[in-house]
Amino acid sequence: MTKAEDYFNLSQTLMAQGQSAQAEAALREAVxxxxxFAAAVVxxxxxxxxxxxxxxxxxxxxxxxxxxxxxxxxxxNLGRVCRWQQRIxxxxxxxxxxxxxxxxxxxxxxxxxxxxxxxxxxxEAVAAFRKAVELRPDFRIAHSNLIYxxxxxxxxxxxxxxxxxxRWAAKFAEPLRSTIVPHANDRNPDRRLRIGYxxxxxxxxxxxxxxxxxxxxxxxxxxxxxxxxxxxxxxxxTARLQRHADVWRSTxxxxxxxxxxxxxxxxxxxxxxxxxxxxxxxxxxAMFARKPAPVQITHLAYCATSGISAMDWCIxxxxxxxxxxxxxxFTEKLLRLKESYWxxxxxxxxxxxxxxxAERNGQVTFGSLNSFAKVNPQVIAxxxxxxxxxxxxxxxxxxxxxxxxxxxxxxxxxxGIDPQxxxxxxxxxxxxxxxxxxxxxxxxxxxxxxxGTTSLDALWxxxxxxxxxxxxxxxxxxxxxxxxxxLPAWIAEMHEQYVQIAASLASDVPRLAEVRATLRPRLQGxxxxxxxxxxxxxxxxxxHAWQEWTRSASPVLRVRG
Numbered sequence: 001m002t003k004a005e006d007y008f009n010l011s012q013t014l015m016a017q018g019q020s021a022q023a024e025a026a027l028r029e030a031v032x033x034x035x036x037f038a039a040a041v042v043x044x045x046x047x048x049x050x051x052x053x054x055x056x057x058x059x060x061x062x063x064x065x066x067x068x069x070x071x072x073x074x075x076x077n078l079g080r081v082c083r084w085q086q087r088i089x090x091x092x093x094x095x096x097x098x099x100x101x102x103x104x105x106x107x108x109x110x111x112x113x114x115x116x117x118x119x120x121x122x123x124e125a126v127a128a129f130r131k132a133v134e135l136r137p138d139f140r141i142a143h144s145n146l147i148y149x150x151x152x153x154x155x156x157x158x159x160x161x162x163x164x165x166x167r168w169a170a171k172f173a174e175p176l177r178s179t180i181v182p183h184a185n186d187r188n189p190d191r192r193l194r195i196g197y198x199x200x201x202x203x204x205x206x207x208x209x210x211x212x213x214x215x216x217x218x219x220x221x222x223x224x225x226x227x228x229x230x231x232x233x234x235x236x237x238t239a240r241l242q243r244h245a246d247v248w249r250s251t252x253x254x255x256x257x258x259x260x261x262x263x264x265x266x267x268x269x270x271x272x273x274x275x276x277x278x279x280x281x282x283x284x285x286a287m288f289a290r291k292p293a294p295v296q297i298t299h300l301a302y303c304a305t306s307g308i309s310a311m312d313w314c315i316x317x318x319x320x321x322x323x324x325x326x327x328x329x330f331t332e333k334l335l336r337l338k339e340s341y342w343x344x345x346x347x348x349x350x351x352x353x354x355x356x357x358a359e360r361n362g363q364v365t366f367g368s369l370n371s372f373a374k375v376n377p378q379v380i381a382x383x384x385x386x387x388x389x390x391x392x393x394x395x396x397x398x399x400x401x402x403x404x405x406x407x408x409x410x411x412x413x414x415x416g417i418d419p420q421x422x423x424x425x426x427x428x429x430x431x432x433x434x435x436x437x438x439x440x441x442x443x444x445x446x447x448x449x450x451x452g453t454t455s456l457d458a459l460w461x462x463x464x465x466x467x468x469x470x471x472x473x474x475x476x477x478x479x480x481x482x483x484x485x486x487l488p489a490w491i492a493e494m495h496e497q498y499v500q501i502a503a504s505l506a507s508d509v510p511r512l513a514e515v516r517a518t519l520r521p522r523l524q525g526x527x528x529x530x531x532x533x534x535x536x537x538x539x540x541x542x543x544h545a546w547q548e549w550t551r552s553a554s555p556v557l558r559v560r561g
Contacts, residue, residue, distance in 0.1 A: 004034035011043060018253065020050040038067040042074065049081055052233070057081050072098035072105050083115055086427055088400045089407055091115045106135035110142040113149060118400055119407060120372045122152045140286065143168050144279040151304060151474055152449045154378045158472055162329045165307025168279075169331070173289035173308040180310070183294040185271050187550040195223050195542065196270035196293065198261075200230030200252070200282035204237040206453045207276050210300050212237075213345050215244035217535040223542070226268055230255055230282055258287035265292035272542050275311070277301050285311075295549045297542075298332065302452075303341060303473030305330040313545050315538075317341045319480035320473040329472065335541045339527035340484045341477075343534035344456045349431055353462035353520055354438035356513040364506040367396035367440035367463075369425065369433065370454045372408060374446035375399075380415045382468075382495055383444055387421060389503040395422050396440055402426030437461035441512055442505055450477040459485070459523050462516035466501050468492050484527050 007030035014023035027044040030037055045060030061078040068074060079094030095112035098105055113128035129146035132139055147164050150156045195218070201207035218225050227245040231238050232252045242248045247268070254261050261284065265273060273293035277283040278301040288296055291310045298306050299315035306314075314332040320341055321327070321334055358364045366386060368375070375397065387393055395417070399408040403424045412422045425436060434457060437443075443458040445451050445467035451458075455465050455478055467478025469491050482490050490505075492498035505512060523529055 002034065004030045004037055004040065007033070008037070008040050008043070011040070011047070015043070015047060015050075020047045023047045024051070036067060038064055041067060042077070045077060045081070049077075049084070054081050054085050058085070070101060072101040072108060075101070076105075076108050076111050079111055079115065083118070086400050088115055088119050089405070092119065104135055106132045106139055106142065109135065110139065110145060113142070113145055117149050117152065117373045118371070120375045120399075120411065121407075122149060122373065122376050123155060125149045126153050126156070138171070140168075140172050143171070144283060144285075147307070148279045151302065152373055152376065154376055154448050158326065158329045162305065162307075165305055165331070169289075169307040169309070172286055173310065176286070176289040177309070180291040183291075185269060185294050189547040189550045192221070193223050193271045193542065193546055194226060194269060196226040196228060196265055196268065196273045197276060198228045198230075198265075198273065198284055198287075199276035200232075200255075201276065202227060202229045202238055202241045203231050203233075203235050207300055208237045208241060209345065209347075209453065210342060211276070212241060212244070213343055213531040214535055214538065215241055217531055219536075219539060220246070223539060226270060228261065228265065230284070255282060258284065258290065261287050262290040262292040271295060272297060272546060274299055275301070275306065278304065278306055295545050297335065297545060302449075303477070305332060307331055312549075315341065315541065316473055317480055319483045320476045326472050335545060337534075337541060338537045339530075340534065341480055342452065342456065342528065343531055344460070344523070344528050345531065346460055346529075347430055347434065347457075350460065351431065351435045351438065353516060356441060356509070356516050357439055358441045358506075358509050359513060362392075364390055364393045364441045364509075364512075365396055365439060366390075366393060366442050366444050366502065366506075367437075367458075368444045368446060368451070368454075369396075369398040369436060369440075369458070370446055370451045372397070372399045374449045374451070375408075375411075376446075377411065377415070379446045380411055380417075382498060384412075384415045384417050385495070385499045386444065386502045387417060389499050390506045393421070393506060395444075396436070397422065397424055398426075399424040400426065433457075434461060437463050442466065442502060444502070445478045448472065448475040450475055452477050455481055456523075456528065459519055462519045464490060464505060464512070464515050464519065466490050466492065466498060466505070468495070468498050481528065485522055486526075 007026045011023040011026040024047040027040050030040040041060055041064040045057045048057035058081045065074045075094045075098035079091040083091035092115040095108050098108035109128045109132035113125045116125035116128055126149050129142055129149055132142035150161045199207055224246050226247045228249045228251050230252050251261055270293040272295045275288055275298040278298055280301055285306055285308055289308050289310045296311050297313040298311055303316050303320050311332050313335045314330055315335050317337045317340055399405045405424055408424055413419055437458055440463050443463045443465045445465055447468045448470050458465055465478055469479050470476055479491055492501055
């Protein structure tokens, strides 16, 4: 064995221990001793990526491709690094090159689906994920990615989406029912309860933002709070959230060991276990399928079903999920909060609401700073109708890479929108992103996956929101926000009404200025920012779910009916 191979083997041990910086040093020495050591170059790229050193990781993967140009996995690695650097078009090209080398490479199709989803090419993304699952039926992550992508696709009917959830559950969740054993938790309906929250996003992430007031304001005389954090690289938000937990468990090292995590939760004697991820990245539904807690609830990830029978409840509210609308698309029972699904805490250091842009520049600017994954051809067609109805108006949209995103710009041009009327904004730091709302007069909500945090941010910055009421929780997020603000006039039931509301708002600049000046105080005085009231409502929902379990005949698992 050569000295270079010794360093390579050492690096593998270090990587397994999570010591990527030390592994990087060992790999650099291996490559110094043997410059054509392709495996070492590949692993160097991985070690650099794990540390967030994306430009250096990219250089390593490009060198690896030079050494092994016919290895499709290297193009997937390079594509992921490009994607992490917001160069989505380049990432898609890398994935397609991998598929050209090996048309049966399921991992390349899954990666391609993620890139296409971020690019707003949602129907193509769904097709790519389907291909990945077709090539490898046990590819659990790709199947979850398919389910999540289907929520963005206006061509996917709720019944089709629900059926895909059940297929996932039949493969990956229901076979685990045999591992579920009775829970020995004290069935006292009124005792202090132990709540467990499970998430990989206890960090600078929307889930972290929404969880902070919940963790901070839980009534500790009635609830003991455990957090199971899958955060691999903690940040300052992680530290804040950890201070608000009674018990904090770091579980990132167990990201692929569902049984170990389930065993820990059972040992902790959690009464109510709350999933905050569903089918998004790093979700733990296969762990929830083992039913480590007697009551299991999903919340905040997005308002939709998990698809698994071991999940008892889904948190929602009466506007997102009105009784009789869409309940058949849930395997869970619905726990409707008294007022709002969300509680919004204003970002620290957020800018003041500026003057109405239309007063400064003489034209109305519409905008959407949602993820471009939500901007599909049907959304663009409706926004084109808005621009046509309001002459001299402009549109500002968030798109990965901003104005350099030629593919995104082409989508608007193909819809007949003059490219001079559209501004594409790339990713920004949070304060800069919020400041961008001072350039927008009216926010346009996408569909079928409406805005959540982005819509709340717009309202906080004094920007009125026009939303289209759909038939699922994900397509009614704007409905619950505007209902809690007592602003139902901005809710459209049909596309034509959406355009009419936009044109009416845009035609009355003095009224827009008044809205801008009063919207933040209205939000502050609404249930959407009543942290104390929100957490008491959430705790009442938890207590209801717990008391129902204490009355249940089965100590193990409810039967889906």
